[in-house]
Amino acid sequence: MARQLTGLYSGPDDLLDHPERIRELQEKAGLNMVILGGGTHILFGLRARDPLHREAEADDTRLRQGIEKAHEMGLEVWLLFGGWQGQPAETFAGQEDRSIRDVQGRLLKDMPQVPFGMEYAQKMFCPSLEDYNSFHAEWYADVARRYAPDSINLTHARYSSPSLFFDMFGCACPRCAHRAEEMGYDFEKLAARARKGLEAIQKMDAATARGALADGDDFFGLFERLGVEGGLRDWFAFRAGVITGNFRQWSEAVRQASGGKVRLGSDTHVPGIALLVGHDYPAIARTLGYTQPLLPHIGWHLLCVPAAWASLFLQWTPGLTEAEALRLACQLIGWQAVGLSDTIADLHVTDVDGPKHCPFLYNLVALELERGFIPDSPVPSYPVLQAGIWPVETVRRLIRRAEEIGHQGLIFQGATALLETP
Numbered sequence: 011m012a013r014q015l016t017g018l019y020s021g022p023d024d025l026l027d028h029p030e031r032i033r034e035l036q037e038k039a040g041l042n043m044v045i046l047g048g049g050t051h052i053l054f055g056l057r058a059r060d061p062l063h064r065e066a067e068a069d070d071t072r073l074r075q076g077i078e079k080a081h082e083m084g085l086e087v088w089l090l091f092g093g094w095q096g097q098p099a100e101t102f103a104g105q106e107d108r109s110i111r112d113v114q115g116r117l118l119k120d121m122p123q124v125p126f127g128m129e130y131a132q133k134m135f136c137p138s139l140e141d142y143n144s145f146h147a148e149w150y151a152d153v154a155r156r157y158a159p160d161s162i163n164l165t166h167a168r169y170s171s172p173s174l175f176f177d178m179f180g181c182a183c184p185r186c187a188h189r190a191e192e193m194g195y196d197f198e199k200l201a202a203r204a205r206k207g208l209e210a211i212q213k214m215d216a217a218t219a220r221g222a223l224a225d226g227d228d229f230f231g232l233f234e235r236l237g238v239e240g241g242l243r244d245w246f247a248f249r250a251g252v253i254t255g256n257f258r259q260w261s262e263a264v265r266q267a268s269g270g271k272v273r274l275g276s277d278t279h280v281p282g283i284a285l286l287v288g289h290d291y292p293a294i295a296r297t298l299g300y301t302q303p304l305l306p307h308i309g310w311h312l313l314c315v316p317a318a319w320a321s322l323f324l325q326w327t328p329g330l331t332e333a334e335a336l337r338l339a340c341q342l343i344g345w346q347a348v349g350l351s352d353t354i355a356d357l358h359v360t361d362v363d364g365p366k367h368c369p370f371l372y373n374l375v376a377l378e379l380e381r382g383f384i385p386d387s388p389v390p391s392y393p394v395l396q397a398g399i400w401p402v403e404t405v406r407r408l409i410r411r412a413e414e415i416g417h418q419g420l421i422f423q424g425a426t427a428l429l430e431t432p
């Protein structure tokens with residue numbers, strides 16, 4: 011299918027100071043959209059009501075000029091904003107109660123650290139903070155009215171990476187418990203099952219782990235094997251319901267403010283693990299303006315998960331070998347056919363964008379491109395690829411694969427590979 015949208019993560023400086031490079035991308039790669047960071051100056055005028063009391067710059071001249079320049083060049087403009095995750099740790103000083111709390115009652119700061127957990131510097135607010143959610147609805151509506159971008163684009167609008175294993179068992183604070191009840195769940199039962207799952211996996215013996223490997227268990231199948239009724243599916247459906255509900259609130263505010271002209275969208279996490287961060291692709295496709303499978307950070311978003319889980323299995327399950335632990339972790343998220351290595355060290359997890367010459371890069375990203383496509387989706391799908399660091403040939407193959415699958419557009423982080431002559 012012909013690509014309808016080709017986007018680039020950019021900024022006003024690129025447009026205003028280097029328009030020739032943007033023009034080259036329009037000619038050679040069909041660029042027709044830029045994502046610009048929405049700085050805190052946009053808070054101007056609303057700052058007094060911001061529950062986080064963020065500093066706000068008053069001057070938005072560069073941003074306004076950048077938006078104008080992009081439109082003049084025939085480009086769509088998306089403005090980028092944040093969600094509940096990805097907050098600096100100091101944001102919580104004196105307000106720890108606003109961070110997530112797990113099913114054992116622990117606040118985020120008291121949860122154990124996990125090796126290869128990649129988001130420790132980025133903390134997570136409880137997604138049910140009413141003042142936070144309603145302020146952001148008001149903020150995004152204001153942005154839609156004052157700047158009239160083609161889309162407001164969110165990032166980190168989710169729970170933390172599943173590599174932070176214990177975070178998956180929150181938020182279970184009283185605010186979230188109340189929301190669960192409103193959504194029709196019996197929260198006591200829901201939390202009790204999640205607690206049971208969390209306890210059971212930390213006592214998993216090698217025979218159980220090997221049984222799961224032999225039978226091809228996925229993530230939920232393993233928890234069922236561990237005796238948890240429903241395998242925690244309802245716990246993760248509840249968490250996704252919280253995030254989708256928040257998206258609905260913000261989307262409605264933006265729609266009303268712009269008369270339906272501004273689309274609210276969000277990057278959507280790596281499809282194979284998206285549900286574990288609260289991103290339910292079909293539900294998001296019914297709520298936001300598009301889905302946006304986020305695949306550029308191989309180390310940070312993808313490989314950290316099997317590395318972290320395998321490290322925990324080695325701690326929890328005596329007798330399991332490193333190769334078995336890693337194989338099980340990969341199998342739980344459906345990556346058994348990708349051909350990852352047998353050792354955690356060989357994954358080079360700490361490299362955010364993944365190793366430059368990663369033997370399984372194509373297989374891994376191509377698989378997630380397939381998993382991120384919803385055939386009967388009411389909205390388009392725009393996966394994000396890394397074109398600044400990955401090998402040019404791999405980028406080209408992935409672009410071809412995304413188009414064959416039927417994704418309606420692609421968004422790039424970095425553009426070097428797009429300008430190389432084939």
Ligand SMILES: [Zn+2]
Pocket residue numbers: 110111136137138181182183184185186187
């Ligand atoms: Zn909560």
